Amino acid sequence: MPAVVEMLGITKRFNGFTANDNINLIVQKGEIHALLGENGAGKSTLMNTLFGLYQPDEGEIRIRGERVNITDPNMANRLGIGMVHQHFMLVEPFTVTENIILGMEPKLGAKIDIRKAERQVQELSDRYGLRVDPKAKIRDISVGMQQRVEILKTLYRGAEILIFDEPTAVLTPQEIGELMQIMKNLVSEGKTIIFITHKLKEIMAVCDTCTIIRKGQYIGSVAIQDTNVDDLASKMVGRHVTFEVDKTPAQPKGPVLQVQNLVVEGNRGADALRGLSLEVRAGEILGIAGIEGNGQSELIEAITGLRKIKSGSVLLNNKPIENKKTRQIVEAGVGHIPEDRHKHGLVLDYTIGENMVLQTYYQSPFAKRGVLRYNAIYEYARKLIKQFDVRTPSEFTPARALSGGNQQKGIIAREVDRNPDLLIAAQPTRGLDVGAIEFIHKKLVEQRDAGKAVLLISLELDEILNVSDRIAVIYEGQIVGIVQPEETDHDQLGLMMAGGGKGKGGK
């Protein structure tokens, strides 16, 4: 039997820049096939080609042995190919069912037969263990469930081959576990999955085969039983990668950030922070561990002047900054790598060069008496792009056209290079490849060693445990305990994060 997907010698260029260079991808029916590669290696490009969003410049695609020319996503749908994009495409005020049937509504005369649709959605959901409520509104459900709605959308359209482009980057650890189970259910029902992820553990856990690409070129395919995490990592990056963060014990000095009894209202009106206190000292990395939605975002917004503080105090280098304007806080020495890079970190329509000066565009040498000096801006951008290895065709490329991981590297370059006394890093490695993660962690440690304070917020316990010098656990808007990373483990942290058991030294 021929392979269900054969992409042979695929080349795709964007105005002279080759994103895919003679790539082969052969996927067998009923397998979970990982597509692995660094940020900007060309994974999304290859998948967009399979889904008919891009046309290849060279090469051919065979589906179930038959040569096809996939001109648009509708055609891909007809061929049984479905894609779940990293950024969801759902209509917020609509219900789950309405979103799923959009464009192919079952009719009862001239009316939409919503009952029947709901039944069908429920059936599909049960069959694959997706657990979605067909009647819920999209805006009321979690990110994880929204993603399952996207999966259902493709299944409803009869997809046999499912493409998942970095589905786990936006999920909490719990949701990732659930997704893995769903993927196993799908293949046991005869579906085929192409799975893009940067997390090698996930590949080892669910995949059968892994195809690796590097800088747009095909490196090879391996069976998962013949490989391991280290092997995959070095094949992908082209050198040995260490997973341990290499650092000496912290030498903390005086406090840089002091937060006392902070009370802040959340989006729903109730208090999201209920008398939170913490301290970050110069020369240390304080990690905040917690389950999503326990006040992490509100804490960052309160410190950075983006959210009103009801009571309590925030001191930066012993000077009060509570309820100051964001610009004053930035100028006082706070850097911020925001969690949502598209919404908060970048102006996607600006070039990557322009984005490098988003906070500093009015300062010398980028401007003189209110007039921008583009030469200086782009020279600076070139320096950062080189220094932080941001893969982009040029500094004039719109930020929108960069791969997700390289957008993130751009933000990190900008924030780290400003050399702030306090660097707030919220999920800084989300969606990054292992090489880039290693690099970012090194940068955070470097900032620490240079005597700066680093506040790291992450949902990934491995990252918290590896990078932090101290760990503060946040639960329902309060710090419920402070622990040393070498004296704790996943289980103890997990318990504290769920509101049980206290660590020592909790304030």
Add this chain to the structure above:
Amino acid sequence: MISSMQTSRWNAILIPVLAVILGLIVGGLLMLLMGYNPIVGYSSVFQGIFGNMYFMGETLRAVTPLIFAGLAVAFAFRTGLFNIGVEGQFIIGQLAAAWVGAFWTLPTGLHAAVAILVAMIASGLYGGFAGWLKARLGVHEVITTIMLNYVALFAANWTIRTYLIGASERSKDILPSASLQAQWLSDLFEGARINWGLLLALIFALVCYWLLMKTTTGYELRAVGFNPHAAEYAGMNVSKNIFLSMLISGALAGIGGATDVLGVNGNMAISAGFTGIGFDGIAVALIGNNNPFGVIFGALLFGGLSFGADNMQRVEGIPTESIQIVISMVIYFVAAASVVNWLLGKFRRRQGVSQK
């Protein structure tokens, strides 16, 4: 999906040009359908624009306020705001200029400059008020600016009648010291009312471009327009920028109104309805792709065609509406640039396939 800078720059020129050609073709077919000869029709439009110096001068006279209105709309749009209130801001500019021009005494030249400056400030604040309402109270600018248009119209009529009235339902004529007309220019264009306003319009197009693309203010304004969330995170004051954008947009409209009074009519009439120039500005900005230089192109096209159409009706009896349709079609095709883009994409794709 995302095109490179080169193709997008190329498309920025290609799309309006294609749209104009398509618009002319559709308009021609329509004339044919109505029983007129499109060649005769278009050549009389052409005659009406370029036929003699007078026509040319009058066309440029008609284009001048359109450039200002187009710049006003485009400027706000580039910062993420839809200023429907250019009409009202234009009227406020006219009123301020009519008042200063007729009732203040200042030396020649300076008088005109002061009148324009006062008009700019008045309309700027008028537009800025809508910006303030949006920034402070979250009222959508489309709603407020539409209502402020009516306020401006009726307030202007009342003010003229009560304080500024001259002869026959018009404000008192401005003093010669405030005029933007130049004898030699009128003579050159055989008595047309072309005036210094045109030069001002071109200068302000340049200023707009410079302000938006080359200054820190423009960088902030555009960032807020593209992504207010990221702008806020970067420490920019989003409310201030919304106010500033509407202030500048209104000021641009106001200069347009001032040049109309100081350069063309010499007074302001009590009017039952809107001038329409502010609304035409939306179309002009659309044709010009919200680019200051594109706006000049859009205004020339819009103003030229409308003005030339009168000649067509006078000489050939073809109704001006057919040219209005051409203009609408051009706007339609520009707005449907995605369709054109799509066609271009198909074309390129076809080429790509045949290479294999």
